[in-house]
Each structure stands twice: as C-alpha cells, then as structure tokens.
Amino acid sequence: MEGAFDILVAGAGPAGLAAAALSARSGAKTICLTGPDTDVDPRTVAIMQPGLRLLQALELWPGDLQGHSSPLKKLRLVDDTGGILAAPELTFDARETNEDAFGWNVPLKALCPALRARCEALGVVFVSDSATGLELRGNFAAVSCADGEDVSARVVFAADGRASVLRKAAGIAAQEWAYDQAAIVTHFAHSADHRGISSEYHTPSGPFTTVPLPGRRSSLVWMERPARAAEIAALSGVELAREIQIASHGELGLITDAAACHVFPMRGLTAETFAKSRVFLIGEAAHVVPPIGAQGLNMSLRDAALAAELAGDALQWGDDPGDDKLLARYDRARRADVVPRQTVIDLMNRSLLSNLLPMELGRALGIGIAGHVPFIRSRVMRQGLAPETGLPRLMRA
Ligand SMILES: Cc1cc2nc3c(=O)[nH]c(=O)nc-3n(C[C@H](O)[C@H](O)[C@H](O)COP(=O)(O)OP(=O)(O)OC[C@H]3O[C@@H](n4cnc5c(N)ncnc54)[C@H](O)[C@@H]3O)c2cc1C
Numbered sequence: 001m002e003g004a005f006d007i008l009v010a011g012a013g014p015a016g017l018a019a020a021a022l023s024a025r026s027g028a029k030t031i032c033l034t035g036p037d038t039d040v041d042p043r044t045v046a047i048m049q050p051g052l053r054l055l056q057a058l059e060l061w062p063g064d065l066q067g068h069s070s071p072l073k074k075l076r077l078v079d080d081t082g083g084i085l086a087a088p089e090l091t092f093d094a095r096e097t098n099e100d101a102f103g104w105n106v107p108l109k110a111l112c113p114a115l116r117a118r119c120e121a122l123g124v125v126f127v128s129d130s131a132t133g134l135e136l137r138g139n140f141a142a143v144s145c146a147d148g149e150d151v152s153a154r155v156v157f158a159a160d161g162r163a164s165v166l167r168k169a170a171g172i173a174a175q176e177w178a179y180d181q182a183a184i185v186t187h188f189a190h191s192a193d194h195r196g197i198s199s200e201y202h203t204p205s206g207p208f209t210t211v212p213l214p215g216r217r218s219s220l221v222w223m224e225r226p227a228r229a230a231e232i233a234a235l236s237g238v239e240l241a242r243e244i245q246i247a248s249h250g251e252l253g254l255i256t257d258a259a260a261c262h263v264f265p266m267r268g269l270t271a272e273t274f275a276k277s278r279v280f281l282i283g284e285a286a287h288v289v290p291p292i293g294a295q296g297l298n299m300s301l302r303d304a305a306l307a308a309e310l311a312g313d314a315l316q317w318g319d320d321p322g323d324d325k326l327l328a329r330y331d332r333a334r335r336a337d338v339v340p341r342q343t344v345i346d347l348m349n350r351s352l353l354s355n356l357l358p359m360e361l362g363r364a365l366g367i368g369i370a371g372h373v374p375f376i377r378s379r380v381m382r383q384g385l386a387p388e389t390g391l392p393r394l395m396r397a
Contacts, residue, residue, distance in 0.1 A: 005031045006315055007308075008143055008153035009124075010131045010166050013038075014045070014108060014297055015283025016159030017115035019304035021058050022394075023157070024122035026312025031125045031151060033143070035160055041108040042262045043185055044219040046072055046198070046211060046294035048103035050386040050395035051301045057394040060114050068110040070212040071101035073196030075384075077367060080201040080208070081352065085360045087202070087367035092381050101196065102385060103294070105211045105219065127151070131160060134169035134279065139320060141278040155311050155322045156279045159304070162269055164285035170277045179266040179349065181206050182229035183291055184222040186261045187213060188244055192253030194218055200292075201247065202352055202363075206266075207292055208247050218252065220244065221291050223266065223349075233261040266290050270342060274331045278322035280307040287338045289345045293384060299338055305392035306333060337387045 006028035009020040012035060023030040047055070055061035073094050079087040094102045120126070129145040136142075140152040143166070158166035167174060183206075194212040201208040206223025213219055222244075224232060232243060237258050245255040269288040274281045283300035310330055311321035320326075351363040370380045382388055386395065 005029050005125075005151065005153040006321070007031075007155055007157060007311060008033065008141070008151055009157045009159060010143065011035055011159035011161060011283070011285070012112075012116065012126075013041075013159060013161060013283065014112055014115065015300035015304055016157070017112060017119060018054065018058075018301055019157045019159055019282050019308055020124045021115055021119045021122060022054070022304055022308035023312065024119060024124045025058065026308055026315070028308075028312055028315055030123070031127060031153065032119065033131055033145065033151070034126060034128050035130045037128075041112065044105050044107045044187070044211060044213065045111070045297045046103050046105050047301070048294070048298050048385045049099060049101075049397075050391060051298050052103060053395050053397070054301050054305055058115070058118050060118055065106060065110055065114050066104070068214070069104040069106040070214050071196050072103050072105060072198050072212065073101050074198070075102060076197055076199045078199060078201045079364070079367070080203045081360070082204070083355075083360045085357070085364045087364040088371060090367055090371035091197075092377075092384075096378065097381050097385070102381075105198070105213060131158075131166050131169075134166055134277070136277055139322065141322065154278070154315070154320070157282050157304075157307055158279050158285045159282040159300075160285055162267065162284040162288050164281070166279055167271060167281055167285050170279040172271050172273055172276050172279070172281065174269050174271045176267065176269045179268070179290060180225060180353065181223050181266040181290070181349075182226045183264045183266060184224060184229050184232050184261045185220065185264065186222075186240065186259050187217060187219040188241060188255050188259065189217050189257040190252035190255050191216065192251070194252060199248070199251065203247075204352060204355065206290070206349060206352055209291070210248060210252065222247070223290070226265070229263050233263050268342065268346060270339065274303075274334045274338075275327035278327075280311070280327070280330055282307060286334070287342060289342050290349050292345045292348055295341050295345060298386070299341065302337060302386070302392060302395065303334055305395055306330060309392050309394070333390050336390065
C-alpha cells in the first residue's frame with residue numbers, strides 16, 4: 001500500500017475518529033488503524049461550544065446525538081473540603097457568555113459510533129489492526145502493523161491513547177506522573193430536576209462532579225483515593241445510591257438506579273513535543289489530565305481539528321504535509337493551549353489533596369478572585385470553553 005494514503009490515523013477512540021473524519025472531509029485519502037478491540041466506553045464527556053461546532057461541521061450536531069445528550073447551562077463549584085479557609089461557592093451561567101449552554105454532556109457510547117459512521121460515509125478505510133512501529137521512507141511514513149503488513153501515508157495522526165506506540169516509535173519522550181486518586185464513573189436517577197446545572201463539589205480526595213443527562217438523570221465523576229474507590233465500586237446499587245445522595249447533600253433529591261461503576265486510575269502525561277518525524281500526536285497520546293473542568297477531550301478535538309486543517313491545506317496546495325515547519329507550527333499552537341491548562345488542573349487537584357494551609361488559602365483566594373472580579377470572571381469562563389486565539393478554523397464562532 002506504499003504511497004496509497006495521505007493520512008494514516010492510528011486509534012479509533014473519540015480523538016482518532018474525529019481526526020479521521022475531518023481529514024477525509026478535507027479531501028485527504030485517509031486510513032484508520034483501529035487498534036485492539038476495546039469495551040464500550042462508559043464515560044460521558046462535556047463537549048464545549050467549539051467542540052459542538054466541530055460536530056456540526058461533520059453534520060453530527062444537532063441530530064440524533066443531541067437526543068442522548070443534555071445542555072450544561074450552569075457550572076457550579078462548591079468547596080466541600082471542610083477546611084478552615086473555605087472558598088466561596090461559585091456559579092457560572094452560560095448566559096454571561098451569550099450562549100444558552102456552555103456545552104452539552106454527550107455519552108461516548110453514542111459519540112464514537114456516530115463519528116465512525118460519518119468516517120465511513122466520507123470514505124475512511126478502516127483496518128482492524130494495531131500499529132507496532134514507524135519508518136520514514138522519503139516523503140512517506142511507513143507504519144508497521146501487528147499482522148506484519150506496512151501501511152504508508154504522507155503523515156500519521158497518532159491517536160493511539162496514553163500508551164501510544166507511535167509516540168515512542170517517533171522518538172518522542174513523555175513526562176508521566178500518577179496521582180494518588182482514581183475516578184469512579186457511573187450515572188443515576190434523581191427525584192429533583194438538575195435544571196441543566198453541573199455541580200463540582202471539591203472534597204479532600206478530589207472533585208465529586210454531577211453532570212446533567214436527559215430527564216432526571218445525571219452522570220457522575222467521583223475522584224477518591226484508590227482504596228476507597230475500590231470499596232465504592234464494590235457497593236450494591238442501593239448502597240451506591242445512598243452514598244451519592246450523601247455526597248451530593250441531597251441537592252438532587254432521592255437518588256435511585258445507580259449504574260455499575262467503572263474506575264479510572266488518575267494519571268498525567270505531557271509529550272515533550274506534539275509532532276515529529278511526520279507524526280502529529282492527537283488526544284491522550286499527547287496529553288492526559290484529570291477530569292477537572294472538562295478539558296481532556298475538548299483539547300483533543302482541537303488537536304484533531306488543527307492537524308486535519310494544517311495537513312489538509314498543505315495537500316490542497318501541493319505542499320508536503322509532513323514538512324518540519326508545519327510540524328513545528330502544530331507543536332507550538334497545541335502546546336500553548338494544552339500546557340497552561342494542564343498546569344491549572346494539576347494545581348487545583350493537588351491543592352485539594354494537600355492539607356497544607358497555604359495551598360488551601362491559595363485555592364480559596366483563586367476561586368474567590370475568579371468568581372468576583374468581573375474581568376477575570378468573564379476571562380475564566382471564555383478560557384474554560386477554549387483558548388481565545390489560535391482556534392482551528394471550523395471551531396470558531
Ligand atoms: C472519568 C473521566 C471523565 C472525563 N470527562 C471528560 C469531559 O467531561 N470532557 C472532556 O473533554 N474530557 C473528559 N475526559 C477525557 C476524555 O475522556 C479523554 O480525553 C478521551 O476519551 C481520550 O480519547 P482518545 O481518543 O485520545 O484516547 P482513547 O479513548 O484511549 O483511544 C485510544 C485508541 O487507540 C487505540 N489503540 C491503542 N493502541 C493502538 C495501536 N498500537 N495502534 C492503533 N490503535 C491503537 C485504542 O484501541 C483506542 O481505540 C474524561 C476522562 C475521564 C478519565
């Protein structure tokens with residue numbers, strides 16, 4: 001298959017599928033290696049307005065997907081640490097940004113099949129195989145596959161997850177770290193209306209975040225110490241519902257019908273460069289953050305959109321999409337978006353886990369200023385949705 005493809009995407013998670021669909025939409029001949037079969041992902045993801053514009057460009061939004069999803073009209077931060085210096089409660093309202101909703105909470109089990117169907121309609125070739133290595137051959141990158149075949153393309157979009165084989169094969173090192181936390185993921189029914197409000201309760205073991213789903217249901221991301229997370233995951237449905245009701249202070253009324261939990265160990269990762277040797281890193285292959293402020297997939301969608309835009313433009317103009325200058329441009333733009341967000345999320349998370357007074361004071365002051373100084377409040381809201389400059393074309397308002 002030497003030279004047959006413009007773009008090879010490795011990975012069929014949400015980031016890889018979005019990158020493949022956008023590449024094919026730009027006219028690039030695109031192949032996707034799906035990697036090992038994985039279970040249906042139980043997570044829901046808060047996709048902010050710029051990400052929804054990407055889905056709109058792919059003709060997936062609004063549509064069937066919206067019926068599985070729920071708008072996020074208000075985001076509420078509640079200090080539940082019980083510390084001496086409690087931060088003031090903060091509620092951000094989407095109407096302050098002239099939108100009805102900051103974004104929508106979308107289940108990955110609906111998003112991924114919709115993206116895959118769109119890829120197929122746009123002509124993406126899918127191969128059920130895993131990348132094992134990479135070799136540069138002139139103006140092409142040859143990716144070796146587990147079944148022994150090679151596939152060549154002008155550039156590779158490595159969206160093969162946090163343990164990315166292609167990141168390593170391209171000689172890109174990554175800084176990795178672990179948190180003494182795990183995220184419990186479930187969803188549940190409640191007797192009170194959520195009114196489109198997502199509540200993030202900050203506890204000494206991390207945030208406990210309820211996110212609206214259609215009707216009187218919400219999804220939950222509950223960060224806990226790993227041993228406690230294992231205990232919670234082993235509870236019966238009724239016991240789990242009771243724990244959720246206590247942790248949410250009864251604010252959603254009576255909790256029932258809690259689904260089985262999935263537990264995700266908490267890690268962080270930053271690749272030392274986001275592009276090298278004809279490889280663009282996309283999604284968790286490039287960056288991993290704890291689920292605070294709904295940033296992970298939103299950043300990954302911006303990776304996918306920018307990589308497809310840069311490579312697509314180069315192909316249209318007859319330029320080399322794997323040119324070092326283009327890769328450096330991608331690296332600069334994506335790092336400027338990702339690294340400051342990772343730093344803020346990491347600080348916020350560590351300030352909860354630490355019981356040092358200066359950390360508590362810093363968090364309380366930071367949240368107080370973010371909520372009550374009008375200029376900073378509106379900047380925090382806008383930045384939470386996306387960077388104010390450098391957005392990929394199709395994600396701009
Ligand atoms: C609890 C939790 C809640 C979250 N909530 C939000 C949220 O509300 N909003 C938000 O923006 N983000 C959120 N995130 C982050 C978001 O879920 C992730 O960023 C996103 O799912 C990662 O997608 P990905 O496609 O990069 O990686 P993955 O989903 O890990 O996909 C990687 C793919 O690569 C494939 N693969 C692996 N090895 C190979 C190989 N050798 N060759 C080819 N393919 C390979 C795998 O099979 C898989 O298909 C959350 C994360 C967690 C843990």
